[in-house]
Amino acid sequence: MKIKNIFEAPGFLKHVLALGILFGGGIAGALVFSTLAVVAIGSDSAGFAALGGAVLGIILGYPLGLSMAMIWLRFRTPYAGSAGLGVLGAVLGVLLTIGLAEVTHLNQNSDLLFMSFFIAVPLLAFLGYRLKLIWRVVSGKNI
Template identity: 80%
Template sequence: MILSRLAVFVIGSNSAGFAALGGAILGIVFGYPLGLCMAMIWLRYRTLYAGSLGLGVLGAVLGGVLTIGLAEVTHLNQNSDWLFMSFFISVPLLALLGYRLKLIWRVVSSKNI
């Protein structure tokens, strides 16, 4: 909400509604990974399993950056439904993988392959 208000202020209020649209998009792009990071912080201190918080935050940020950054190359920018679907899937997926990486590494290394 704060980021969307900041975008409205930066873009200006005389731009026929585009400032509100820019604010909403910035709120989604920055607010969703930020909310996931806050949820991982809560999980870290409220549950029995303490995952890797740093790698989880890195995964959430990388999920957003890679999806938006590679939208031109993967042609996701041609269909906004696919772009936001991949954004809303990749951010929590990479955050989950980063958060659980310690447990995954322990299980794989204990198998003595």
């Protein structure tokens, strides 16, 4: 069974598969970006290259990988959505999670901050990606 056939079928499976593709793209982007950051910072920086690579990979690479996966999803599969609104959702997910960490006390528990970041960013990106179609259904244009 080809991946295009799964996206043409009605049901919940295509949404779960699309969200899984976004998660995979985000993880791949984080790995690639953190590796590039470690190489760019250099190994003679007393161990701070790995820390800088991890932070840059999470903050910049994860949303960039999500965005690339969304663009691939938009143009390579029949799963419709708006890639521009999806990228905006990914950026808003990063800004809201990091920006509201102090207010919501997420900065007191690093595990909770990490989990909320890796769930909120793809979820907001996915909602942004599907926002146009959700709005059409809610407004009654497709009913």
